[in-house]
Amino acid sequence: MNERRRHDRYSATPHLEVFERHSGIRLGSLADLSLEGFMLFCEQSQPADTVVECRLLLPQPLDGIDEIHLAADCLWSRPGAEGQSSWAGYQILDISEAHSAVLQKLMVD
Structure with missing residues (x-):
């Protein structure tokens, strides 16, 4: 399998819920996390090729x-x-420097 990731993936601790920022709709819970992205465990299938503004609680x-x-x-x-x-x-x-720093603190092996 061709591995395209440039950054290691980490489990997010603690467990984080992800919501669409404006509507408040729950998208899912964070399964893993990297400096470039994340994987969600979702109750409903998410549409691919869609940009969403998220908030992680x-x-x-x-x-x-x-x-x-x-x-x-x-x-x-x-x-x-x-x-x-x-x-x-x-x-x-897109993520602010302050929020990126907090996100990085949540990454654990």
């Missing part, structure tokens, strides 16, 4: 930040078997 503030805002492009989406959750991969397009 932190269970407690970190460096004075309680949610991370970013724009991401859904690069792929895989539906689960009938009655099972799906997966979606996102590339981070």
